[in-house]
Amino acid sequence: MSNSDQLTEKVILVTGAGAGIGRALAIEAGRAGASVVVNDLGASLTGEAETSAADEVVSEIEKAGGRAVANGDDVSKPEGAQAMVAQATDAFGRLDAVINNAGILRDGFFHKMTYENFDAVIKVHLYGSFNVSRAAADVFREQYSGSIINMTSTSGLIGNLAQANYSAAKLGVAALSKSMALDLQRWNVRSNCIAPFAWSRMTSSIKVDSPEQEARVAKLREMVPEKIAPLALYLASDAAEDVTGQIFAVRNNEIFLMSQPRPTRSVHAGGEGWDIESVGARAIPALRSHFLPLDVSADVFSWDPV
Template sequence: MAAMVEGKVVLVTGAGGGIGRDIALLMAQHGAKIVVNDVGASVAGEGADVGPAQRVVDEIVAAGGEALANTDSVSDPGAAARMVEQAVQRFGRIDCVVNNAGILRDRFFHKMSAEEFDSVLKVHLYGSFYVSRAAANYFKEQGAGCYIHMTSTSGLIGNLGQANYNAAKLGIMALSKSIALDMEKFNVRSNCVAPFAFSRMIGAIPTDTPEQQARVEKIKQMTPAKIAPICVYLASDQASDVNAQVFAVRNNEIFLMSQPRPIRSVQRSEGWTPESLAEHGMPALKGSFVPMERSGDVFTWDPV
């Protein structure tokens, strides 16, 4: 098997289990040196335990790879800087950041507290910024680097009871695009992956109804290991021309996701009034309105 990321140094956040763990393991199998970051907290972000990160490090080392554990929180800019510094001090450089760490605080919008909203954005969106920013100067100086950010179809399309998570995940797509535009001249790439996979976070989905139970059973078929290959590819030199894209991975399917573009327009030479909008403008646009869909309404077929 070709070692696609041989000698590269990769920092994977939230890598103590689930999707992050499988990304770290496959990166190591393909020759990368890994910083395994995980605070060891619950799905809701509570508690801390060095165990999960160290166990993944032990797996990598037992298989002949190189890795070190880091338990800093991505939601703290100083901690984010420390984990990047740790990679550079131990391995001499940093080549790829995989922003995977996340928590859930699901609640219907009209019941969501400011703390529940803020805590999820701090880990997902702010965390992606903090870790990415900490690596940016190293990438700039060495004239190369790669970011892989975990977004979600819940944010790209929509989902119930996740205003905090959805806002963060859609924000991550915009953050990735900005990084790609700003750092392209330094040979730095930034892409997003929206994973479908059963993990501790997905395990928090309610199963109170037969519909919810059936949905979770389908998701269980999609293992975290299915997400890792595209991440290894995106981190490799073979993906040197892949930048500012959003991919979704659903079991054995890989999708290139659309990004917002104009759908239809209306024009009036004398300009619009509220009355003319009501009479002519909006009726002309309504046929192209984006429907009120959730992610499950779009991905309706069983995973292959």
């Protein structure tokens, strides 16, 4: 089904849109009729400066007949987020959706992870999502409409090796998204998450140090970023006016609704309650059958994508 003109008159800000998933989202948004703010800092995954690809993405959107502007501000800085939102309203008169896609990786096993690498990833993913959404919220509240689409990851929702910083950031994004959905619902503003499976500049840096990881990366290579766009752009559209506070995952042609933490089983102690001995003798044995194993994402998504 064509996405043509599904987002006519909408203005969408896509962060980290110079490559990978963000680039695909920005181009597909343009094809669907939206005016697009293409944000890209112009830096590699490891932080070295490089020529920004935002202008190239803008050019591709314009060649296809769409409207777009390039932005080079930093999502990790509040003033950068404010500037990109201001650019959207200055250029196009409004802002209807933000897609918080910008990200970096600093993978490493926890016992080797530095404060600097932990801090850098949290700043871009979690603080970046907050900064851009917070700046956009003022516009959304005033116009009584808006959609926030946050990119989370099964690395946070489930777990992965050597990604404590990224996992913490992405699970934080899911919690932030739910809080925004709750707090902004009175102004008709929605907030949802997508955990994308796609080969991109970020996933290309995944450590391959086992046959299992090698197989996982091989599967990721087959999943193109454009597969993420239909759900993301649907969530940006008026058709999704009743969808908020949810966590989705997209893997090739599959769309998943992910669970959110809820109690699975309880035990109760009468009288004066629990003590150390009774916890070990009664509580833990009763709960143990519901313990979750130390899964990684590939253990849970163990079948081939369709």
